[in-house]
Amino acid sequence: MKHHYWEPPIALYLFLGGLAGGILFLSAIFNSFVIPGYGEIFAMPVLISLVCVAIGCVFLIIDLGQPGVFWRVWTTATSIIKWGATFLVIAAVFALLYLLAYLDQAWPIFAPLSQLLLPAADFFLIVAGFFGLCIMMYTGIMLSTLKAHAFWATPALPVLFTISAISTGCAAVVLSIGGWPAQITLESLLAAALVLEILHIVDIVLVIAELIVLLTMVLSFAGAGNVTAKKAAMRWVKGSYALLFWVGMVFIGLLVPLMMYIGGGHSAASTVVAPILVLCGGCLLRFMVVNTDDRADIPGEIRYYNRVLSSNGQEFTTKWEYGKNLF
Template sequence: MRHHYWEWPIPTYLFLGGLGGGIFCLAAILSFFVFPGVPMVGEALAWPGFLGICALGLGCVMLIVDLGQPMVFYRAFVKSTSVLAWGARFLTVCAIFGVLWFASYVPWDWFAPIAGFFVPFRGLNLAIAGISGTCIMLYTGIFLSTLKAHAFWATPALPVLFTVSALSTACAAITLSIGWWPAVPTMDTIVTALVCNEILHTVDIILIVVEIVVLLVMVLSFLGAGNKTANKAAHRWVHGSYAPLFWGGMIVGGLALPELLYVFGGHSAASTVVAPVLVLLGGLLLRFMVVLSDDRAPLPGEDRYYNRLADKDDAFVTAWKYGENIF
């Protein structure tokens, strides 16, 4: 492959989609299974939900930007057999019902009739957003793993890795923003936010360990694989041009260091602020490195074709001027 067909909008889209989907998945789990019937939980999670909506909306924008033809973006939703289309649908459903759920918590006086209308449907809206958010997390890895021509992506480990990473980044985003507006700063709301933070703190510790294991197993298995294309990409990760980003940026900075700060940082700023930020940056870096590892075996005659192309500064190429007829 001579160049990357997918540039920065696609890994950004996969990161934001997984982040937004993970936020609504965790919000639904906390509301329905961890604290069922506790109204302060939804109020404390309203602002993280708004951030999830923003992430999903910006992810849609990134997808449309990468399509190159914004006016025909609807085709990404209507092609029934496309994995991309299913992802776009799940993302849209999650965003719409997430907005309806968040709207029921908006405390503005002029908005009260609209918010009151959606209050009875809070549970339904959050359930639909949570289910579609879970599908988005799974989709972000399945989307790449279905592209069999790219050996580094065509592995069942990738959907697992992206799902675990999406949940981890969602934990980080929620812990950074839980209990903000529109939550009313009462004692019950503050205590609920602190308890949720403790739970998510523990969950993220487990998720980071799982992510490290899955990531290392995937990369090191490719390192010893017989597939030359996957082997080449893995070598680039382990001791090639991507090695500083892989070992320093992802393994150490995005996973190991946050894990240590979570475990030994107590309730300090290092544990409650620095570690979640590093987790978010590590999740973004992971998507970029995976998407840019788009090596594939060349088609028959492809290398021969590219090797025979003229250089852009060859004499016969530069001699002709636009609009000039030399015949």
């Protein structure tokens, strides 16, 4: 393996994209099916999802070698990346429309626009939520189609990513529901409290589900016949990633918030610390998965690149510049 072709911005992008998708998906469900009529309490979560999408897109584009040509993603038919970009744009546009519909609550100057959009706000969120779901699934499917990478090429990965995305979305909604620009009323406060109660349970379920999928995936790879996948999984189970995996992801990112959710009631541990830990765990998951880009080795390849790559950064690579004669 030479180096990681996809660097941290991509992992962040996958995390933020999934997070935004999760927020929109949950917001849409709650707004349309659980407690209709309190749309303003989801303005803040939607805003956060927009910020996530924006930051994610910035990371995505700066990772491109030729960012100026990014528009070309919409020029082909087959590429799965094209679908991702499309979902992202549609979700973002409708989320923005939704947000604008409630913006007048903080900034009355937007009242005419908001009044215009408000009747369709629920529809906007439904659309955004649907494409949010697409984004969540896309982040996992995109990796899992790259069959050169044994650790990614598994149906478990999209499932894991989707669960994790909803779970982190859940955490983000918990932290942000009812916030600016909503004009809080007693009613909406109650609605928000209801949502929080439900989300509390939902996230417990999601964290447990994520734990099951994650352990199933990693441990089954660790016992698998595919040497590449096994090697990668062993790195997670008892290799260089073991500390991050067991302590960081499983314990702090999943088990601790799970215990807080279950035992914490309405304490700050349960309503603030646990969601933050879930978010951190989700982020860590993306980093670790993206970095586990092991490809089956062609015999001798590692030995070759180990030697050649020790050139990187050595003085002789930059000492002489053609055209600038020294003597």
